[in-house]
Amino acid sequence: MTAPRICIFGAGAVGSHVAARLLHAGIPGVAVVARGPHLAAMREHGLTFRSNREEFRVALPVATDDPSTLPPQDIVVVTLKAPALPAAAGALARLLASDGVAVFLLNGIPWWWNYGLREGGLREGGGPLPLLDPDAALWRQVGPERALGGVVMSPNEIVEPGVVIHGAHSRFTIGEPDGGDSPRARGLVELFTGAGMPALLSTDIRTDIWRKLLVNAPGNPLAALTRLSAKDRAADPELAELGRRIADEVTDTARALGYDLTQHGDADDTMADSTVWAATRSETRPSMLQDVLLGRSTEVECLLGQVQAFARERSVPTPVIDIVLPILRGLDRSLRR
Ligand SMILES: NC(=O)C1=CN([C@@H]2O[C@H](COP(=O)(O)OP(=O)(O)OC[C@H]3O[C@@H](n4cnc5c(N)ncnc54)[C@H](OP(=O)(O)O)[C@@H]3O)[C@@H](O)[C@H]2O)C=CC1
Numbered sequence: 001m002t003a004p005r006i007c008i009f010g011a012g013a014v015g016s017h018v019a020a021r022l023l024h025a026g027i028p029g030v031a032v033v034a035r036g037p038h039l040a041a042m043r044e045h046g047l048t049f050r051s052n053r054e055e056f057r058v059a060l061p062v063a064t065d066d067p068s069t070l071p072p073q074d075i076v077v078v079t080l081k082a083p084a085l086p087a088a089a090g091a092l093a094r095l096l097a098s099d100g101v102a103v104f105l106l107n108g109i110p111w112w113w114n115y116g117l118r119e120g121g122l123r124e125g126g127g128p129l130p131l132l133d134p135d136a137a138l139w140r141q142v143g144p145e146r147a148l149g150g151v152v153m154s155p156n157e158i159v160e161p162g163v164v165i166h167g168a169h170s171r172f173t174i175g176e177p178d179g180g181d182s183p184r185a186r187g188l189v190e191l192f193t194g195a196g197m198p199a200l201l202s203t204d205i206r207t208d209i210w211r212k213l214l215v216n217a218p219g220n221p222l223a224a225l226t227r228l229s230a231k232d233r234a235a236d237p238e239l240a241e242l243g244r245r246i247a248d249e250v251t252d253t254a255r256a257l258g259y260d261l262t263q264h265g266d267a268d269d270t271m272a273d274s275t276v277w278a279a280t281r282s283e284t285r286p287s288m289l290q291d292v293l294l295g296r297s298t299e300v301e302c303l304l305g306q307v308q309a310f311a312r313e314r315s316v317p318t319p320v321i322d323i324v325l326p327i328l329r330g331l332d333r334s335l336r337r
């Protein structure tokens with residue numbers, strides 16, 4: 001049997017971590033789609049992975065900014081930021097083999113949310129979410145049936161072109177939108193685990209997504225708006241309280257949709273670990289703060305905008321999100337200019 005073709009699409013912080021681990025583990029058939037100075041540095045010097053426990057460098061056999069030069073891929077690990085996804089829909093659709101699968105390793109509510117809903121969700125059988133997939137390009141071209149959901153618990157940052165630093169332990173949670181235990185989801189979990197990236201198969205990926213949102217919906221916007229680390233925000237009682245209130249509004253919204261975030265989810269131990277380091281220990285800059293510092297657009301809609309949209313559909317009050325969201329949208333607009 002030939003090795004599957006695996007492509008990391010959007011190798012920035014998280015994607016470079018994944019690519020480095022797969023290549024370091026000797027997994028064949030790994031290609032990387034990246035761009036700009038990071039791509040140039042990786043091509044010239046390889047990709048350096050650094051954490052407080054280890055440092056290694058891998059050569060990239062195939063690295064390009066033009067996915068159309070790659071053969072059809074069996075597995076595409078998508079690590080773009082959410083605002084970059086719609087524009088990449090056509091390239092992603094062409095890159096995937098007809099029976100290929102794309103795992104979306106992103107924070108926040110994903111574009112495929114309304115696919116494979118079992119119960120308790122919004123608009124069962126509904127289609128694309130306008131805030132996340134405005135022209136339905138992802139829904140129509142990639143197709144939610146080729147998507148797997150992912151939750152990333154792994155702080156990473158590109159500190160210079162060609163170098164990714166990793167701030168604490170990692171956990172990747174992967175699941176089918178319909179909660180099924182499929183060979184393709186299981187295969188991905190085995191691939192990640194075998195390459196030294198602890199991974200879990202989730203049979204309830206939406207609950208796991210909501211639970212990670214409890215970290216990101218308060219943490220990323222407040223980090224982006226204040227430019228403070230998680231540790232410094234946790235030390236400020238007013239910011240900590242604001243964060244708690246956003247998390248409560250996320251919990252209320254999830255509950256109204258049928259997701260009980262007080263129950264243990266598939267990735268619960270991960271959440272416990274994450275909450276500890278995200279809230280108290282971490283000096284790592286959350287991904288949205290990295291975006292602001294680099295002058296890039298932010299993941300405002302998948303982290304807060306869609307939560308507010310869900311809340312409004314279910315008449316859940318979100319007074320704090322209603323204030324923070326327009327400010328964050330304003331910041332986002334200023335960065336897009
Ligand atoms: N970083 C972190 O610690 C964590 C991030 N996450 C989540 O993971 C997801 C990925 O985040 P992260 O890795 O930080 O994001 P990054 O911005 O670091 O990585 C995305 C990469 O994709 C590149 N890119 C964008 N469009 C294209 C394109 N068309 N072709 C080729 N390359 C492209 C970007 O390049 P350019 O820089 O030029 O735009 C960037 O290098 C997000 O949803 C984030 O919230 C989750 C947990 C932790």
Ligand SMILES: CC(C)(CO)C(=O)C(=O)O
Pocket residue numbers: 107152154155156215216219220274278284285286287288
């Ligand atoms: C949990 C955290 C904050 C890890 O850095 C993250 O998910 C992010 O940076 O987006």
